[in-house]
Amino acid sequence: MNDAASGGSRFADLTPRILSALFLAAVAALAVWLGGAWFRALVGLVVAAMAWELSRMLVPAVPRMAAIAGAALIGALPPLAAGLSPASGLALMLLPATVLLLLPQLAGLRPGHGRPVAGYLALVCVAGLGLIALREEFGVLWLLWLVLVVIASDVAGYFAGRLIGGPKLWPRVSPKKTWSGTLAGWALALGLGVAFMPLLGQGPGLLALTFAVCVAGQAGDIAESALKRHVGIKDSSQLIPGHGGAMDRFDAMLGAAVAFQLAALAGLVAQG
Numbered sequence: 001m002n003d004a005a006s007g008g009s010r011f012a013d014l015t016p017r018i019l020s021a022l023f024l025a026a027v028a029a030l031a032v033w034l035g036g037a038w039f040r041a042l043v044g045l046v047v048a049a050m051a052w053e054l055s056r057m058l059v060p061a062v063p064r065m066a067a068i069a070g071a072a073l074i075g076a077l078p079p080l081a082a083g084l085s086p087a088s089g090l091a092l093m094l095l096p097a098t099v100l101l102l103l104p105q106l107a108g109l110r111p112g113h114g115r116p117v118a119g120y121l122a123l124v125c126v127a128g129l130g131l132i133a134l135r136e137e138f139g140v141l142w143l144l145w146l147v148l149v150v151i152a153s154d155v156a157g158y159f160a161g162r163l164i165g166g167p168k169l170w171p172r173v174s175p176k177k178t179w180s181g182t183l184a185g186w187a188l189a190l191g192l193g194v195a196f197m198p199l200l201g202q203g204p205g206l207l208a209l210t211f212a213v214c215v216a217g218q219a220g221d222i223a224e225s226a227l228k229r230h231v232g233i234k235d236s237s238q239l240i241p242g243h244g245g246a247m248d249r250f251d252a253m254l255g256a257a258v259a260f261q262l263a264a265l266a267g268l269v270a271q272g
Contacts, residue, residue, distance in 0.1 A: 028042065028147075032143060033140065035135060035140075040078070040079035043078055043131050046246055047077075047128040048072050048074060050246050050247050051071040053239075053245045053246060054120065054121060054236075054247075055067040057227075057228075057231050074096050074121070074125065077092055077095075077096070077125060078093065078125060078128035078129045078131075079132065080092070082133065089129055090126065090129070093126045093128075093129050094122055094125070097125070098118070100114060101115065120223065123254050123255075123258065124254060127257040130258055130260060134257065134264075137264075138264075138269070138271060142200065142271075145192070145193075146257070146260055147253070149193070149210055149214055149256065150214075150253050152191075152214075153185035153189050153217055153218060154221075154252060157181035157182060157184060159181075159184070160178070161176065161177065161180060164181075167180075172229075174221070174226075182218060186211065189210055190207055193210030196210075209269065212263065213259050216256050216259030217256035217259075218255070220252045220255025220256065221255070223255070224236070224247050224248070224251035225251075
């Protein structure tokens with residue numbers, strides 16, 4: 001195989017990834033700018049899509065309409081919880097996962113699937129609530145920072161992993177991820193942290209938070225890869241051309257959002 005063909009094969013999915021990303025970015029940017037009910041609805045829709053993908057991945061025998069209804073109900077929880085106290089909102093976010101963990105037979109889960117599904121569903125719901133809280137309590141610039149850190153890590157990892165390659169990060173769980181891509185993601189994310197320090201009125205502490213959010217995002221990505229490997233599938237669905245499903249696209253955002261939420265609750269995030 002010549003170099004051109006080899007290069008083409010390494011980036012065969014680049015065009016649909018870019019087109020899908022641009023469309024998603026436009027929709028998300030509009031919802032973020034409008035805020036309020038619009039952003040809550042977008043988060044609820046994404047959470048519902050992930051819940052539906054979980055049901056199709058792990059309980060394919062469930063009737064389609066039942067899966068859609070259950071996913072829609074779960075997607076409605078983060079917008080509802082946003083109006084509650086932090087403790088009450090968190091309890092509501094953990095309710096679906098708790099039910100699955102205690103009564104896996106209700107969802108028809110096979111033995112061994114209860115804990116992984118419950119854990120990931122809890123991550124999805126808590127992250128959804130965290131994103132809403134981030135937009136409404138900290139504002140657009142903080143949310144933009146978080147999103148760009150996740151995107152920077154993903155983009156740097158994609159190109160560095162394919163152009164540089166090298167040792168794999170965790171081949172048993174995510175065969176495509178490399179140390180070169182991981183380190184490139186850290187570097188670009190920290191560069192964004194530096195750029196946002198004056199915009200957010202923050203000092204060097206923002207770099208530590210940026211690094212933590214970046215690593216948490218990468219952990220969210222790996223967690224989704226582990227779940228898919230546990231089930232034996234490649235993509236969570238085919239909802240998004242070039243990316244797979246909503247879980248495939250937003251997995252890193254889950255970890256990043258939860259990390260920021262924990263830092264904020266611990267009083268480690270000071271608004272400028």
